[in-house]
Amino acid sequence: MARSQQPEERPRPASTAAELTTAAPAADATIGTQRPWHAMTWLVWAIAATASLQIAPSPVYVALVIAIATLVVSVYGLDSPYARAYPVLVGAALVFAALRVALTALTTHGGPQVLFTLPSATVPDWLGGFTVGSTIEAPIVAQAAYEGFVIVGVVSVFAAFNAVVSHHELVQALPCAFHELGLVVAVGIAFVPTTITAIHDVREADRARTGGRPVRRGRLVRQIVPVLENGLERAITLAESMDSRGFARGGATRAEHAAAWCGAAGLLALGGAFVALVAGGSDVALALTIGGSAAVVVAMVVASRGSDRVRYRPRRLTRADIGVMVGVSLAPVALAVLSATGDDTLVWVASPLRWPTLSVLPVVALAALCVPLVRRPPALGRSAVPAAARATTPEVMV
């Protein structure tokens, strides 16, 4: 996929030692360093894009959002291993959507425009009593594909967000009370791209072992066991590294204990509110909701105050960041206005079957999601790679 920097693409060894010392730093300076937009900006972008997908789920607009997400990854997903996960995640979503179409088409029947008829079987009543096979109708297939496509859109926005955001920046932007929890989650997410790399390595090793002769029997075990065991070994090494560098040192302070109790009480109250709501006691539910929410807020404040954690060079939001946030927020807002004023191209209905229509205003609104692409720092300029030159399989060279 669109990725201009692979890990092995460090400055190539120069032919002489003298060249090496002068060439290397210069080359390094141009490789993606500071991410151009703040993590919170990307978070707002992802929320805006997802909201746009919900307001305008017509396939043409979903395709437009996917295109924008792909463009964002190809421009900003520089040296991030998550960018390599982007095509994998989108591919997985496509497979999921296709499966969903097949299952829906096979089990949902009725309506006009029968495409073809398959042999059918009806499952027994105690399993639901529906018919598998039989007639396959175009509107049902189209409707399922349409819904699946929206899911692909959401996944591609999520994957693009992960490819371009610095997870560490995101952790730093969290309230102090969540710092350690956030770090653990970020470290967990980091296992996704490394696992994808590991799967590739293991599959290749499996082929290499027999001298290129493909063996299918038992392949799953031969490939899954090493991936899992490598992941486990990695996790242990990482845990030891974090421990050796003083993670969670000093234990919990009194303020953190107080916050924990306060938070637990708040959550208990909110749970009670839900029970009260189900049971019909709306006054009690309201009181519990207010009390519980207040306790949770107090817990967060106390924990953040009590924490003596100082962050190293937290990145600040710049004016340009705010500008981008406002810009991308315009997309869902404008779409919502269009939706309220009765633009019927935003949503597509499969029955009666017709082509989705494209109108200008929603396209203009969605173009607001490209705002992060408009201003690009010069250091990140060299990202376009001819599609033909890209490798389909990343090489790993340690």
Next chain:
Amino acid sequence: MSAVTFRGVHFGYPDGPDALLGIDLDVPAGDVVLVVGDSGSGKSTLLRATNGLVPHSSGGRFSGTVTTFGRDTRTHAPRELADVVGFVAQDPEAQFVVDRVEHDVAFALENLGLTDVVMRRRVEEALDALGIAHLRGRAPSSLSGGERQRAAIAGALAAAPQALVLDEPTSQLDPQGADDVLAAVGRLNADLGTTVLLAEHRLERAAPLAHHAVRMDGGRVTATGLPGPVLADYPGAPTVTVLGRLLGWDPPPLTVREARARAHAVGAPGLPDAPVPAAPAAPGDRLVSAVGITVVLGGRPALREVSLDVRAGEVVALLGRNGAGKTTLLRALGGLLRPERGRVDAAVAVGTVPQNPNALLFSSTVRAEVRETLRLTGRDDPAAVDHWIDALGLRAHADRHPRSLSGGERQRVAIAAVAVGGAPVLLLDEPTRGMDAASRRALHDAVVEHAAGGGAVVLATHDVELAARCATRAVVLGDGDVVAQGDAREVLAGSLFAPQVLRVMPPFLTVAEVATALAAEGRS
């Protein structure tokens, strides 16, 4: 004063044999202490005990006391020793917590609860001390091996610890990267007085740096003292030391510089001017050949019109820096990668051993792992299993779980598991990573024997000593091009990273050649 003291330390891993048997050791403050020993001798365990990872993280049976800068590790967990001991484990890749070098370096500082001003200063100092300030904004995964190792050390150094503990910091690196890392470590010790505890297998570069050496064997410390005497009779000693031993230089030299001085002063009485010429081997049949292959990876050419013939009876060493295209060429020869242009003709089966042996291991015992390949290839040759287990010195580990072995041992299991398939051509990617002296010798013998039996071996390696000992032909790659190619002796002689013997007594390439020449001279 001692930085770390061990008193009567016994330790065994859970469900495992004892790893440390009564260690009594003082690590003097302010010195570089080198720990040597074979795989499984307890080096890593000893290192991990200094900051309490053993027993806090490992579990197991622990007795005795380890005192690190006055703190007892039984009552202090690793996180409570983070301000006095910086620890860097073997695999640098898995140690990064944050995806930017600068912030990863600051990780320990944030945990120690330092102020913003102190953190900023410490991070700058750590980056400068390791010479990686220009990499501060990069993701660790995008760095080369040497850069990554230095970034990991910077992460341990930022907390300004009084001691740094490094477990085989150069085992994954090319000679250039290894030099960079060890030079940085030496500088830290000289400038800041940081105590350094270092475990290593490849001693050519590390030995000259050390003030003290500790030799371990089977969980015991068998010798301590100055590096010269401790390493004098150690099988894994630097090649010049082995040479000095052969020529009767006493005490044997540790560095090329010392050896050269000795060669000038004493010389080698009875040694002829040139090695005994080996009978030129008749070129065998062409087994696999690459014809003008170009491979593009990630938009950049990884190989540019490279041609290479591998003939029966040959051992070809592929040399070159990290990223020069060695692995790519091996993958292309092994049919794991389709070149953009050119073609690979393989007359026989080609087996490839990947750089990372972990990608291959899934069975519950070493023997089952080796046997699995026979099952996959449909061969019925139980004798081959025993042959390769013996050839690679794995007999003692045959019934152990492959994952419980050390890195070098796993590498040998992977080689045995591929070789047993009977492919006449074997491609080995960086086979000596993390291997001790005995393993390297076993590998060397197995490679030479395989080639002598009509097969061929291609080694992609940073280990010039290995290349000098077993290669018949050397190919140097640079930036995807073949820079030099030909007879191993001619190619290595012109290299900046020539083997040590060649640098001390040219035109001899290996200790074995010197020994053969001496014996021949003695007879005539």
